[in-house]
Amino acid sequence: MTRTLDIPTSTRPPRMPGIPYLTDNVNMLNDPLRYLVQGYRELGPVFRVCMGFTEYTVLAGLEANLFLQREAEQYLTSETLFGGMARQLNTDMLLTVLDGEPHRHMRKLMRPGFSRSAIGPHIDKVIGIVREYAESLKPGDEIAVFDSMRRLICNAIGLITTGIKPGDRYQDVLTFLSGAMNVEVVKVWPRVLLSRPSWKQAKANMFALGKEILELHRTDPPREGGRTPDMIDDLMAAVRPDGGPFTEDDLIAFAVGPYIAGIDTLSSTLAFFVYTIAKHPAVYARAKAEVDALFDAGMPDLNDFRKLEFLHAAAIETLRRYPATPFTPRTVKHPFTFAGYDFAVGTEVMFANGVTHLLDEYYPDPLTFDPERHLTGEAPPPGVFAPYTLGPHTCLGAGMAEGLMLITMAGLLRYTAFELPNPDYTVKIRTMPLPNPGQSFRVKVVNTPA
Ligand code: HEM
Numbered sequence: 001m002t003r004t005l006d007i008p009t010s011t012r013p014p015r016m017p018g019i020p021y022l023t024d025n026v027n028m029l030n031d032p033l034r035y036l037v038q039g040y041r042e043l044g045p046v047f048r049v050c051m052g053f054t055e056y057t058v059l060a061g062l063e064a065n066l067f068l069q070r071e072a073e074q075y076l077t078s079e080t081l082f083g084g085m086a087r088q089l090n091t092d093m094l095l096t097v098l099d100g101e102p103h104r105h106m107r108k109l110m111r112p113g114f115s116r117s118a119i120g121p122h123i124d125k126v127i128g129i130v131r132e133y134a135e136s137l138k139p140g141d142e143i144a145v146f147d148s149m150r151r152l153i154c155n156a157i158g159l160i161t162t163g164i165k166p167g168d169r170y171q172d173v174l175t176f177l178s179g180a181m182n183v184e185v186v187k188v189w190p191r192v193l194l195s196r197p198s199w200k201q202a203k204a205n206m207f208a209l210g211k212e213i214l215e216l217h218r219t220d221p222p223r224e225g226g227r228t229p230d231m232i233d234d235l236m237a238a239v240r241p242d243g244g245p246f247t248e249d250d251l252i253a254f255a256v257g258p259y260i261a262g263i264d265t266l267s268s269t270l271a272f273f274v275y276t277i278a279k280h281p282a283v284y285a286r287a288k289a290e291v292d293a294l295f296d297a298g299m300p301d302l303n304d305f306r307k308l309e310f311l312h313a314a315a316i317e318t319l320r321r322y323p324a325t326p327f328t329p330r331t332v333k334h335p336f337t338f339a340g341y342d343f344a345v346g347t348e349v350m351f352a353n354g355v356t357h358l359l360d361e362y363y364p365d366p367l368t369f370d371p372e373r374h375l376t377g378e379a380p381p382p383g384v385f386a387p388y389t390l391g392p393h394t395c396l397g398a399g400m401a402e403g404l405m406l407i408t409m410a411g412l413l414r415y416t417a418f419e420l421p422n423p424d425y426t427v428k429i430r431t432m433p434l435p436n437p438g439q440s441f442r443v444k445v446v447n448t449p450a
Contacts, residue, residue, distance in 0.1 A: 012059055013046040013341050024050040024437060025188075034202050034327040036060060036352040037359075045339045049350070052188035059338060061351035061359075063389055065383040067338060068328065068351045072391035073099065076349070080331040084184030085260070088203070090249035093240065094257070096393060102241035107396060109238050113231020114258070116399030118160050119407070120302045121228040126156050126404070127299070129165075130411030137416050139444040142157050145274045149267040150174060151410075154259060156404055157266070161231050161258040162213045171211050177203035177396045179265070180433070186329070186433040199421035208436040210252035231258070258372055258397070268436035269387075272322035273315060276358050276369050278420045278443050283371060287311045291410045305406045313371035315405045320426075321369050324434045326354025328389040353386040373428050401441075418443040 016024055016039050027035035028051045040060040040349075047058050059067065068440040095106050112118065119126060133152055137143065149293035154170040155339070166173060179199045180187040193199065202281070212283040217236060222229040235254045240246055246254075277284050290310050290337045294300050307314075320380045326350040343349065358366045363373065388395035395401065421444045 008265050011341075013048050015048045016043070019449055021050050021053070025052070028275050029431050032431055032435060033323065033352075033354045033358065034326060034429075037355050039174050039347055040352065040355050040359075044426040051186065052331075052348075054187055054348055056348045056350035057341075057343070058327075058350045058352050060355040062353055062356055062362075062381065062383055063339070064357060065353055068330075068353065069383055069390035071336070072393070073338045075332060075334045076391075077333040078393060079329055080348070081185055081329050085180055086253075087118040088184060088340070089182050089249070089253040089256070091253040093246065093250045094253060095396065096144065096261075098112070098241075099392075101248060103392060105241040109234060110231060110254075110396060111233055112192070114397040114400055117302070118230065118400060119403045122160050123302045123407070124406055125159055127411055129155050129159070130408050133416050134412055134415035135439070137318055139443045139445055139447050141322070142421060142442045143418070143445065144439060145441050146267060146271040146439060148331050149274070150263055152408060153267045153270065154263055156408070157258050157262045157400075160400065161205075162231055162255055163211075163216060163227060163232075164213055165292075166209055167282040167413060169205060172202040172209070173207035173256070173263065175199060175295055176206045177263060177361060179259075181433045184433070188433065206251060206256055210255040213255040214248075214347055247417045261395075262397055262401070264434050264436075265395075266397075267318060268324035269322070269401070270405060270408055271437045271441065273318045273405060274418070274443060275437050275441065276318045276321065277314065277409065277413075279423075279425075279427075280369060281315055281419075283369075287409070288413045291413045295414050300410075302344065304405065305403065305410065308406055309375070310371060311406055311409060313374040313404075315402060315409070316374045316385075317371045318405075320363065320385060321367075322355045322429075322435070322437075323354040323357060323387040324393075324436065325387065325389060326357075326435065327352050351389070353389045356380075356384040363432055416445055417447045420444070 011129070036058060039049065039058060045059060045061040045064055049056055049058055077099060079097050082094060086092060086094040086439045093106060095103065095110065098106055125314055128154060133148070151170055155167070158166045159165050175198065179189070179194055183191055183194050213232060220227050222233055232255055233250040235246065236251065238246070276306060277287060287310055290308055294304060294307055330351065332345055332347040332349060332351050333343065335345055336343050360366050362384045363427045383390065388398045421442060427437045427441065430437050
């Protein structure tokens with residue numbers, strides 16, 4: 001079964017120039033989206049880059065995004081990408097490795113638990129997490145933004161999806177996540193790092209957290225006036241795609257899965273959001289006024305956050321300008337032809353879904369951060385805006401992510417005040433394994449309300 005989009009040629013796609021491996025890895029580690037846009041402009045929609053020791057054929061531009069959206073199920077698999085993570089979790093039920101009907105079955109089961117409305121029953125507590133954090137800050141404090149966002153998000157996601165805030169155990173989750181993502185998924189770290197006692201201990205502690213979550217759900221079932229049902233309750237009451245019961249390992253993987261899917265993606269995005277707000281004082285002032293008007297009318301519920309139109313536009317603009325997942329690795333499972341190049345079974349491909357975000361045919365002056373572009377009522381063609389990637393594996397938590405972006409930023413604007421230590425500071429993107437503003441990105445607290 002071969003698909004042809006253009007006249008096939010037998011030539012191999014061009015490589016990015018420079019020293020093999022070194023130039024690619026340095027650029028992919030620093031600002032992968034800038035490098036992929038450069039490749040698209042200089043070499044066209046298909047070219048080769050290395051990440052770690054793997055060579056990928058990149059497919060970039062709107063046609064590539066649409067191919068991913070429409071054809072992924074038929075021609076591509078993500079088993080190679082996420083299979084190692086599934087093995088670490090002793091399950092074959094990880095959403096990211098499933099395809100076809102079993103994948104649809106599991107997505108349907110998990111959709112309510114990962115939706116925006118799943119925040120609803122916990123809205124006061126989620127605002128409380130941000131408020132408590134903001135009020136712990138003193139004027140003059142410098143905040144390490146990325147780490148702070150990771151801690152906030154870990155607690156918020158844990159609470160919403162499983163009813164438990166991991167608290168200090170968030171460090172174990174992060175240690176597991178960082179090793180498993182860099183070794184098993186993007187494969188840029190050597191496997192020997194997973195033999196370190198500290199990583200094995202973190203993994204054991206994370207599994208213990210998973211067991212504790214299951215125990216809570218078994219001993220304290222949802223009831224009127226008590227615990228509200230969440231995704232774990234939904235999954236415990238459901239069956240595998242083959243009709244059999246989920247194993248205990250499947251359930252533990254579901255209990256810790258939200259951290260794996262949500263922490264790095266959302267905390268990188270939120271850290272960029274803090275940067276874009278702090279970097280643009282006019283945006284800060286307008287967003288702050290909007291948030292104050294909302295909170296002055298009384299403690300908002302989940303739907304009230306929809307009134308934050310400008311803050312929402314700023315969040316969308318952050319996702320456009322600084323997408324935390326600007327590329328999507330896949331493996332070819334059936335041959336196809338794209339833009340004149342043949343793709344054989346087994347080829348490692350990378351869909352550069354973020355490249356369209358920085359093309360001036362879709363977003364004039366694309367490097368400029370401008371929330372206004374999302375308030376005009378005009379949207380770019382479908383497939384251009386793709387911060388959650390496209391196709392059957394598009395982010396299931398996108399609604400929850402955008403809800404948490406708004407709540408967290410609104411809470412920070414309401415309960416504290418911050419600025420860049422130096423107004424001329426320009427973000428330096430780091431990738432580990434996803435692009436983020438780096439550990440060194442800080443903002444200064446300038447005043448906290450009495
Ligand atoms: C701004 C924040 C986020 C971004 C940019 C993002 C991005 C993505 C991307 C690109 C994928 C596809 C990965 C692939 O197939 O290679 C994905 C999948 C997924 N995300 Fe997110 N994500 C975010 C937040 C979240 C949150 C907060 C959750 C839930 C707690 C979540 C849950 C999921 C799930 C369950 C999948 C698997 C979907 C599937 O394989 O069918 N995400 N996300």
